[in-house]
Structure formats: C-alpha cells, structure tokens
Amino acid sequence: MTDQHDSYAESRAAYAAACRLLPGGVNSPVRAFGGVDLGPVFIESAKGARVFDVDGREYIDYVGSWGPMILGHAHPEVVAAIHAAADKGTSFGAPTQAETALAERIVGAMASIEKVRLVSSGTEAVMSAVRLARAFTGREMIVKMAGCYHGHSDSFLVAAGSGVAEQGTASCPGVPRALAQLTVVAPYNDAAAVRAAFERHKNRIAAVLVEPVAANMGVVPPAAGYLETLRRLCDENGTLLIFDEVISGFRVAFGGAQERYGVRADLTCLGKIIGGGLPLAAFGGRAAIMEHLAPTGKVYQAGTLSGNPIATAAAIATLDLLARPGCYERLESLGAALESGLARAAARAGVPLTINRVGSILSGFFCDRPVRDFADVQATDIARFKRFFAEMLERGVYLAPSAYEAMFVSLAHTDADIGRTVEAAQASLKAVARAIRL
Known part of the structure; x- marks a missing residue:
C-alpha cells in the first residue's frame, strides 16, 4: 500500500489475502484504489454519514456506496x-x-x-x-x-x-x-x-x-x-x-x-x-x-x-x-454549502479548482477553466487530485478513489459534517499547494 503507514495495517493484510483469491483483490475495479496510487481501505461497517474501516478509523463518507445511500447508511x-x-x-x-x-x-x-x-x-x-x-x-x-x-x-x-x-x-x-x-x-x-x-x-x-x-x-x-x-x-x-x-x-x-x-x-x-x-x-x-x-x-x-x-x-x-417534504431542499442546501466551502478553501490555498454540482452530487476538478465534456475532464490535473485524495483520507474524509467520480451528499450529513469536511479540504489543499511549489 503505497504511502500508507501502519495505521492501515489491517487493510494491507486484508488486501493481500483478497489478492490471493480475487482478480486484483476486488470485485469491482475502482475499489482497488489504482486511480490514486494507494491500496484500498477495507470497510467494516457504516452508520449514517460515517464509514469505519478494519483498522478502526472513522471517515465522513462521500462515496455512499457510489450513490445509493442518499438516506445515509443503515437507516x-x-x-x-x-x-x-x-x-x-x-x-x-x-x-x-x-x-x-x-x-x-x-x-x-x-x-x-x-x-x-x-x-x-x-x-x-x-x-x-x-x-x-x-x-x-x-x-x-x-x-x-x-x-x-x-x-x-x-x-x-x-x-x-x-x-x-x-x-x-x-x-x-x-x-x-x-x-x-x-x-x-x-x-x-x-x-x-x-x-x-x-x-x-x-x-x-x-x-x-x-x-x-x-x-x-x-x-x-x-x-x-x-x-x-x-x-x-x-x-x-x-x-x-x-x-x-x-x-x-x-x-x-x-x-x-x-x-x-x-x-x-x-x-x-x-x-x-x-x-x-x-x-x-x-x-x-x-x-x-x-x-x-x-x-x-x-x-x-x-x-x-x-x-x-x-x-x-x-x-x-x-x-x-x-417522498417526505423537505428532503430535496435539504440535500440542495447541504450540496451548496459543500460547494461554496470547497471553493473558499481552494481560493485560500491558491489552488485552481473548478466545481461542478447538480443538487447533492458534485465534483472538484483541478483546473482553472470550465469542465463541459470528457476531453475537459481528461485535461485536468490528476496528480493533484491523487495528492488531495490521500490528504483527505488521512484527515478522515472518504472520497471516491478516482478523479472521474462524484461526491455524494446524503440526508445523514449534518452542517457540522460539511464544516469538518471543508476544514479538512483547506488543510489538504494547502498540502497540494506546497507540493506544487516543490
């Protein structure tokens, strides 16, 4: 597991065991974390807006099983x-x-x-x-x-x-x-x-x-x-x-x-x-x-x-x-708060970041121009995304391990979760900025 220290020891062991029996150690390719040059985190349980890995680490989850968990986990x-x-x-x-x-x-x-x-x-x-x-x-x-x-x-x-x-x-x-x-x-x-x-x-x-x-x-x-x-x-x-x-x-x-x-x-x-x-x-x-x-x-x-x-x-x-009243208004509000918070964090760190959002799904692309199609996506800075992903994971925020995926906000996320995520993003983007200068 490249660049992941001993706090991921159980995930490393679980991955090694899986690789002996499953092609690539996974049952769906993106789970292997190949898009971020790391080894996968193995999840043990989830509740609300949180997932918990086999090493006992807790994360605010924006994968949501790749979209289904709009109510949060284990509602x-x-x-x-x-x-x-x-x-x-x-x-x-x-x-x-x-x-x-x-x-x-x-x-x-x-x-x-x-x-x-x-x-x-x-x-x-x-x-x-x-x-x-x-x-x-x-x-x-x-x-x-x-x-x-x-x-x-x-x-x-x-x-x-x-x-x-x-x-x-x-x-x-x-x-x-x-x-x-x-x-x-x-x-x-x-x-x-x-x-x-x-x-x-x-x-x-x-x-x-x-x-x-x-x-x-x-x-x-x-x-x-x-x-x-x-x-x-x-x-x-x-x-x-x-x-x-x-x-x-x-x-x-x-x-x-x-x-x-x-x-x-x-x-x-x-x-x-x-x-x-x-x-x-x-x-x-x-x-x-x-x-x-x-x-x-x-x-x-x-x-x-x-x-x-x-x-x-x-x-x-x-x-x-x-179908209950207010659900989509709440999702829109949470999504907008996350979008604006990430934009502020990127501006403060001096890192170009284009954010696309529709309701409760959004993506941050490391570029300084609009992203309107796949060619635009492919021209973004994937190396910066990889560094950002690793920094966010270390700070307890679980993002999709690919620059080509979305962040999913759920009704289980709170305003405090969004605030913590933005704080983690600000620190992570500062680390990305330092890496750029180096």
Whole structure:
C-alpha cells in the first residue's frame, strides 16, 4: 500500500489475502484504489454519514456506496423493512405485491414512465433498454456520449473512433469489433455531433443513450438546451431517447433529471437509490414500447432475482422516506454549502479548482477553466487530485478513489459534517499547494 503507514495495517493484510483469491483483490475495479496510487481501505461497517474501516478509523463518507445511500447508511426504517421482509423469505422467483407497490411509486415519480420492469443492476437495465429500443425501431445502431458510463455490457465498452461522432472501437478486450461498430460515440454536451451522426447514419439509429447529468466522468451538467435538442433530434428521426438515470434518478430530484430539466425520455434506466442499498434496478417508459417485452411481446428479458422481496422492501422504504417534504431542499442546501466551502478553501490555498454540482452530487476538478465534456475532464490535473485524495483520507474524509467520480451528499450529513469536511479540504489543499511549489 503505497504511502500508507501502519495505521492501515489491517487493510494491507486484508488486501493481500483478497489478492490471493480475487482478480486484483476486488470485485469491482475502482475499489482497488489504482486511480490514486494507494491500496484500498477495507470497510467494516457504516452508520449514517460515517464509514469505519478494519483498522478502526472513522471517515465522513462521500462515496455512499457510489450513490445509493442518499438516506445515509443503515437507516433504521430501511433496516427494519429489510428484516421484516427477510423473515418472510429471501427469494421466491414468483410475483409479489411488493413488486407492484414499488412499480406504482416509480411510475408516480417519473412522468415519462407508464410501465416498468424490475431487474438487478444498472448494467442489466441499460442493456435491456437498448435491446428493447432496437426491437421497437427495427434498427441496430445506438449513439452514446464519450465519458458516460452505462455498465459493462459489450455495446457500451466502446471508445470514440477517429473522428467526432464516428462509429466506435472496442475499449475492452473481449468486445467484438462488429458489435462496437454499431455504437456511435459523440462528445457529451455536443448536440451538433449527434446531429451529424443522424446525417451520416440516416434511418439506422435505434436510440440515443445519455446520462442527462453526466456523473461517471465526474459531475458534468447538461449545457443549456442540450437535452431539449437531443429530444427534438430523436423525434425528427424516429429514434428513441434513453436516459440513463441510474445515478441521477431520485438523486437530483425525486423525479430525477427529467423533473429537474423538464425533458422526457422514451425509456429511462434506474438503479442505485431505488434499491435502497440492495441490488435492484429498473427500466421503464411508454406502455407502447414496454409491451414489446416478453411475455406480452417478443423481446426476451428475464431474471431469477428480479424484484427480489428483500430488495423491493428496501426500495419502498427508501422512496417513501424521500417522498417526505423537505428532503430535496435539504440535500440542495447541504450540496451548496459543500460547494461554496470547497471553493473558499481552494481560493485560500491558491489552488485552481473548478466545481461542478447538480443538487447533492458534485465534483472538484483541478483546473482553472470550465469542465463541459470528457476531453475537459481528461485535461485536468490528476496528480493533484491523487495528492488531495490521500490528504483527505488521512484527515478522515472518504472520497471516491478516482478523479472521474462524484461526491455524494446524503440526508445523514449534518452542517457540522460539511464544516469538518471543508476544514479538512483547506488543510489538504494547502498540502497540494506546497507540493506544487516543490
């Protein structure tokens, strides 16, 4: 574990044991801390806005299990719902009334969704939505945006081609070249590039797939008019607009980015928050499209654990808590306080820092210019982020171990937590400034 001293001895030992049995010692790559040149911290427990590692260290948590823990960890009402459901059985592989109850809540919150299918992961939701779009339109090509992550299925592990809005190339071994070439990659926030894709591939594009608030290259908000233009282009070309709201759904507003920006998708993919911390996701949209799914239609999609009773219980409890008055106002307030505090700390330290925030998700990019797309993100100072991450970890603030991820604020965070975080950031940024001068 590079540059981590003996207070992380148990994490070092745990990682060594894991590496003997798991590829890279982890079950999801970013957990390995490779993006910050450190070894991973192993978490033992969590409560509220805190996580606790195996070495007994306590951290203010801004990872939140990569977004789901909007209520904080181990919320008592969610835990009680999980216990009550588990007492009745952990899996049935049969319909339950809880699945319908959860679907009612999702349809009620998302104006563009008339019918919904529950699945187990965001990857599965997006993969299934794209298959459905291809079947509905009778076309094969899709457009995605550079830097937007939509899970690890083959169609989405694709990098940009040689030009703007060109057919993609596989960015991962094992992805067939022929399949990658069915994906066109355009820069995020560049509607002109999407228009060019429609002109180049006329009557061949089944769907435009986008994070309405990009949050997998760090947080990058949609430019004014961007989502509206995508909607119009899809309508003009008989193409479905798919919003990947796995992160933004129930996060940037109760009705997701579609509520916040007033643009409706044809299909919407949800995950993270709707599972209440358990493996559950969904995709939904207009009934006329969704009815093409089996068993009413011919598009096959199935899952043994889809609508798992424990996961649906956690989901219902979470959404009911979020529906209470004042939740999103509080999240907005906490997010704004963290943003302004980090900006002040950076100014005092003399370190350029651009902060992008949408509601309770935000990112700090080490640069002195706006960050509007993935190329802008890649041009930021990653070395400074790595130093900042290590300094914050030492001061008891747990950030995502990658410059390409977001900070997630939860309802469990307090004003005092934000204050402590800003104090830690000021000291950490001063250390970054010293390192720059050296």
